[in-house]
Amino acid sequence: MAFTKILNFDTENPRTAKRRFKMRGLLNFGYALTTLIISIALLMQVMPAWMADVVATGFVMCLYFAFWNNRAIKIRCPHCKKMIRCNTPWICSQCGSKNMNVNEFPFLNRCENNVCGVEPKAYKCHHTECGRLIFLTDDEQQDIYAQSVGIKVEPQIAKKEKDEKTTLHEEIQIKKLEVHKAVLGVQLKGLNESLQPPPKKLTAFEELEAYFKGTMANDVAEKEWRAIIDATFPNDKDKRERGHAVVDQWMKNKV
């Protein structure tokens, strides 16, 4: 309309929709005044002035309350190019509230839930083949948006909690599987050991041979370590004695 063109409003641009909503009262007043003046001027051509005033006023009031007062702001989806009327009942992405009082709280305003009260920064196109976000502000924030009540929506807060629970549940399942795997590993080891053939029984000769070799090896190790201790601490009697005491104890343990 001429009046909106004078104010340089693009009547379908989503980025100007919030401004158009806020200016709706002023625009309605402008429409009404312009229509009233033109109507009176035309009617005065065919009837007395007082009658023209009455008829024109009644006509404008009908127009005001029937059409202009709660007229829906329109936007055009930049993706599917289809029209959207902003009096569509909507769901808040933050709290999940349904906003049905769309004359006062369309998605161009704010969430009707006073605890939440966020202003959606975008509207998710309700045309089924589209479903993309239509940004209402220049910052193009994606996580605070409105969506038609006709489309199932999962509130962001609830979704976050659900994601956290799912992650925790998955972690618990993984831990359970790890414990089960460890238990199975122990059981498998026991089973393998039980399947091994019993150790071969040594003859008396072989037993003595093993004992003899072990004892002789101990004696050799003792002599070598005592020589190392004497060579390492030639001028420190205390350390030599402590070293030899360690070797004595080791030899006792071997008896």
Ligand SMILES: [Zn+2]
């Ligand atoms: Zn669309």
Ligand SMILES: [Zn+2]
């Ligand atoms: Zn909300």
